[in-house]
């Protein structure tokens with residue numbers, strides 16, 4: 001159909017296409033936020049849980065010998081970045097659940113029978129929603145960490161937190177939605193989430209630096225996407241942020257700040273372009 | 285534009301040779317159907333006949349294994365999005381979000397169909413009035429009765445003023461008030477030239493409302509036409525005969541052989557599910573006395589004999605050897621709706 005249409009017309013339709021995609025996306029996002037406001041318990045739990053992590057883990061290692069962590073930071077401020085990233089990660093990993101319930105209750109049919117410009121709107125709305133929640137959670141974590149005396153990453157730190165979380169949440173949300181459309185039901189999805197969650201935490205630098213790990217775990221941790229999100233934030237906490245500085249001394253070589261962000265960026269785009277056409281095909 | 289020729293000027297929906305299987309269960313066996321523009325078309329059939337599968341294919345929710353689907357001149361398998369723009373769909377199972385209010389659901393729906401802000405407000409206000417939802421539209425959907433949900437769903441399906449409205453068993457489980465409102469609305473829509481396709485396993489509903497109809501049975505169209513045509517095609521009056529209250533197969537076969545030789549008896553069906561009663565189509569005034577005479581001669585008693593104008597149920601019975609109600613009962617225990625929901629999940 002579009003083949004005979006002139007270039008000028010094409011740009012008009014492209015413009016209206018983006019208007020329509022944002023209309024769909026906003027409407028779907030609005031629904032998620034209405035649900036959140038009317039059922040705030042998940043958000044409250046989602047804010048409290050990382051704070052408890054921070055307090056308990058921080059306390060657990062509060063008498064650790066000075067200089068345990070390379071660079072001379074306290075374990076508490078070392079931990080902050082790990083908790084922020086892990087919280088965002090597990091939140092995003094759960095993003096597929098509401099979609100799975102929509103499938104199971106048939107609400108998804110309402111979306112599928114509608115002339116959506118792009119079914120990526122479903123992904124976009126979940127990403128906007130999850131990112132907002134992660135930012136709220138991270139902010140709560142950072143304020144608490146500051147109050148306990150673990151420090152404050154400063155303005156550049158804040159911006160790196162936002163960029164990193166956006167990339168991480170985007171890729172993990174896309175992955176979770178991909179699972180929500182391929183797995184048979186919510187039981188299976190919960191099982192996958194359950195199995196993926198903690199191992200990814202332990203096989204990352206969230207709780208301990210690479211130098212503490214045996215070689216094999218060091219390999220895993222320096223391939224783990226969580227590590228690429230944790231280290232830039234951690235660097236922001238430990239002083240003026242320099243993305244050119246080496247942040248990960250991986251067994252395969254050194255990775256600097258830009259390297260970390262590039263990996264996350266590649267992951268986001270890779271997963272999006274893998275999963276988005278899959279949604280459209282699966283749902284055609 | 286119109287690659288499907290003149291046919292698509294006349295027909296809103298053209299289905300050809302639809303086949304669909306779910307695993308080992310075949311739901312549709314080469315189903316053909318043409319639904320003219322501007323008509324209220326009824327799809328009648330017992331549970332399991334394939335109504336929902338057919339409707340889900342038309343509404344682009346389900347892809348057939350083979351066959352063609354043309355809706356409003358557009359190939360629904362190639363251009364599903366164009367088709368989605370033009371049709372409103374009211375599903376058999378109403379899917380609502382319990383946490384949203386009815387109004388919020390309508391707003392969501394309006395945005396999914398890309399209505400402009402002003403159009404959105406105008407249409408939502410109109411539908412709320414038209415379906416008399418004012419007093420409860422701002423309550424959460426979780427508190428709605430079945431009738432309210434169905435009305436909300438109908439409003440949602442009509443929000444973007446589609447040319448074609450597809451409803452799957454719209455009046456199942458409705459209270460009288462809601463049922464009346466729904467029917468009135470459908471009549472009004474029809475008078476505005478909107479094509480309506482609705483499925484039902486209620487005979488009366490289809491008989492009264494539909495301009496044209498098809499009877500579906502086990503994934504095939506077994507009869508098609510206006511309700512009157514279908515009844516007339518039976519060609520005569522309908523007679524139910526029981527030689528005794530509960531007969532057996534052997535006896536009813538013997539009776540059938542006797543009746544077969546009588547002039548004016550056009551068709552005989554043994555109704556296994558009704559104590560082997562016999563259902564005949566007869567023509568002419570003299571048939572009934574003749575029939576009594578022959579039966580007496582052959583030494584058969586007569587427990588009951590009645591003659592009536594044919595109903596749609598007779599049409600169904602004549603085609604399948606079962607009444608619609610019995611077909612319904614026969615399938616009732618066999619379907620695992622939970623499993624189907626899971627397998628049919630998108």
Ligand SMILES: Nc1ncnc2c1ncn2[C@@H]1O[C@H](COP(=O)(O)OP(=O)(O)O)[C@@H](O)[C@H]1O
Pocket residue numbers: 306309310311329330331332333334335336337338619623624625627628629
């Ligand atoms: N998702 C499904 N999984 C397995 N079987 C199904 C599914 N959907 C329908 N069927 C089967 O296909 C046949 C037709 O079903 P359906 O189209 O729902 O009929 P109707 O709407 O007339 O009751 C039935 O035998 C039913 O059990």
Ligand SMILES: [Mg+2]
Pocket residue numbers: 335336337376452453
């Ligand atoms: Mg059905």
